[in-house]
Amino acid sequence: MPRTTSPTTTDPTTDPSATSASDSAYVGSVPWEELVTSALLGTDRRPPTPHGDPVPATDAPAALLDAAALHTVRQRAGLLPAVPEARPEPAVPDPRPALPEAARHRLAHLLADRAAPSGGGRRGATPDLTELIPQWLAAANRQGFRAPAALLPPLLDAARARTDLRPQALAFAGPRGLWLAGLNPDWKFALRGSASGALQPDTKDPDAVRRLWEEGLFAERVALLDAVRAQDPPAGLALLATTWSAERAEDRLMFLDSLRSGLGGDDEPFLEQALSDRSRNVRATAAELLSALPASALAGRMADRAMSCVSPDRTGDVVSIAVEAPHECDAGMQRDGVAAVPPTGRGERSWWLGQLVEATPLGVWEERFGGRPAEEVVALPVADDWAGELHTAWCRAAMRQRNPRWARALLGRPSAPSASGPGTGSIAERSKLLAILDQGERASWVAEFIAAHGLSDAFQLLGVCTVPWAGPLGRAVVDALDIARDGGSYPWSFSGVMGLAERCLDPAEADRLEVLTAAQDEQEGASPGAGGYWSEAFQRLVSTLRLRAAMEAELMA
């Protein structure tokens, strides 16, 4: 232990009022380890022995303490710096510009709200800041700002707690965030998540691609295949084909999934071959991919089978659809991806029919029913209660083939009562069909739906609409909320839609909504106190919209 000269010229340990100075001076010369032993065992049992002579028992404790004090102060005064450990590699510089001051404060505010424990209970009239973090991050990333270093820890903590934040949070955190996460095991997720982003392979160098494909870890290989496929679909397929037969079944399934992006006619021979794969899951996926290619041989075979089951019936006054479900699931059907065994509770013939229709190119039906457009085909009466089965299968086909014409036809008119087909009445199916339409059409369909049916079924449909909501859609939602309030129920019956509205309405609507925040007189038949809660809910909506507008403005500054 390094020592300096005596730390203090006015050292009170030498104060004569304590114990005799000569004893302390003696004991001070005893090695520290011996003093500790004496203290631990007691001076009665083990008195300190300077120069071999024990100190008298009465003086021993004070002498020992004097020596301990002297030693302690001396040692503290003589501390030396430590030897440095290996320094971490510095973080890669982040060329993005720094956030504007106001935006930095805003982010601190949003993250602080997340970290504070939840107060629980009713939300009152104030915005839920945590729900705005995703939007803030998306906007900051669009503007290409660099995250402030001091806010990286709370940002990574937020992303650790909420997986849905991770992609945007990590993009925003940038190289410094990744560097920091490498030093803290709590933030390991950031390193995992970045495997596809940060370690993006260089697809320009064929040798590097080949080497990584042959030697890389599974996650790296999936990322590589996705990257190559995104740039040059045939090259991706060629890469996969080099090792295809040697891959494990689970891996083949994952790699096959990567072909979904950029799927085209060029993939057909490979997929056709995969129909004879050893693994049932690989076969099924290959069949599914082929059926999404209307020109493929598989699609043709399925169309032939489906057409033998579904045909026009002209016996009556009007044309109707006659259905004769398949009687068996032969080897050919099974090779083309038809699952022979239905789930419990389903008849096997209707199960097979559904799969055939689902894999049949939709254009086939327009031809089969005399060139009628999709709307009319969907509207044709179906014999023997097969309508539900057939329409559901068409819905699945429209989703798989991403066919907007059929999606539109199956959705039907938004104002029509949902039970009175044609098309589908299921909200889940409708929201999936809506996702196929372009965003403007989607928004106006949902707007009309809400205008006709109110909000009770709208939550899922609103979820597929683009943010911020287009004008007519926003107006429809606000009008429906206004009507719901007049209906006298409590606002929390609509909390899902309210929450969506706070995040998705165009902030410009705030002024128009202001009138709704006024407290209303209690109406007859209304739930007690509902008026106050509604005005509170509208206040929250308005203040959240204002906050979003402010957030956007700060980031544009």
Place this chain on the structure above:
Amino acid sequence: MAPPTVGDMLLSHGGEPSPTGGPVARWSVEQVLALAPDDASRKAGTRLGAAGPWTGTGRDATGGVVWGLCRGSGSTPYRTVVDTTGPAYSCSCPSRKFPCKHALGLLLLRASDAAAFRPGEPADWASAWIEGRRGRAAERARASSGGDTARRPADPAAARKRAERRAERVTDGARELEQRLADLLRGGLAATDRSGYGLWEETAARMVDAQAPGLASRVRELGAITGSGPGWPVRLLEECGLLHLLDTAWLGRERLPEPLAATVRTRVGLPMSAEGAPVRDHWLVLAQYDTPDGKIVTRRIWLYGRDSGRTALLLSFGAAGRSPAQALPVGATVDAELTPYPGGGQLRAELGEQFGVTAPAGPPPGIAAADAPAAYGTALTEDPWLDGCPVTLRDVIPVPSKDGWQVADAHADSALPIAPAALSRPGLWKLVALSGGGPVTVFGEIGHRGFDPFAAWDPGEREEDGRTTGGAVVQLV
């Protein structure tokens, strides 16, 4: 970009400074959140920190006083006024938290949305409170300018007698403590492992009776050392030795030079008052944090004087659940007078008159990591009981080590271990993030347990146009 000058700030506040002082710094979100007495208030205040529930918001010309009406669940809105120079709060809500969520919300709104506060005349309900405060402040100023007589007790003879009586009781306490320490050493420290906290708690209670709270708290800390992991007997012996040193120093205080005697009085726990010559300077607020200490909360505010080069510590106390009243925004530079407390190497001071905010001062010049232990060694010559002394380290890099972290000199082969207390604080990761593996300037305390970082300066990054961002103080505790 050049730092804003005082002139800029006047303009940005859009008005003449009020006759009572210069422009007042607008607090940031972090600074406001630091005022909250507990997490629940912080959360509730954050919820109110948006325009939604507020109406009638405004501020005075300096920006030091803000007010607004907050709509709650009742029919009449709450009336909230905050004077940030105190800070002082007034709210018509029934909450017993202090500051209440409405005051926090108002300050948060102010921090995030400056446009919501237009300078103007306060509403009647707000102006009554503001005038009342100004009146009292003026009275105090008159009283103190009238000479020291106002502070002196009415009867100096009686006061001296009281002080003597107290000193006698402390002396009795110190003798008793000496006896107990001697008994302890005679029987051996190993025995304390069996007797547990009871032994120390009882001794501490005796010291409270002897009106020596400083001795009492040291005794209580001894109780926490026993059995506290490998090497505890060594730590216990060290602390027993220092306690014995304090006892003997008290008993022989007449023979000590005055600064050391004052230090001993402070350490024993006698009430001291700030009585040194006031120092006026531009004080940079380095850090402000609260530590719970039994039933009370102790708030520490570290200041650095731009011209004097002095580091000063403001201490204030609050009952549990109430945050101490004194608050200064971290990163601001205030032109103010500080009155130091007596004692060798004493850093504690009392905040006197404030003359407004000025252009932010940069970091202190700082020292190399290798010189920090020597600074602590020098400080020990004036106060041997010191656990740490404040230093600013220049160009250090946080480095992970075997069982913790270090700050290593960027240019030399020396490092300081980070104190164990700092390892579990989120601030450590802020420091690491600010560094990014490069050198940073850090303010903190160097002591025998290592270096405890309190604040760091954002080194920023060089932008394309050649200027560097950053330079702001970031609090780490």
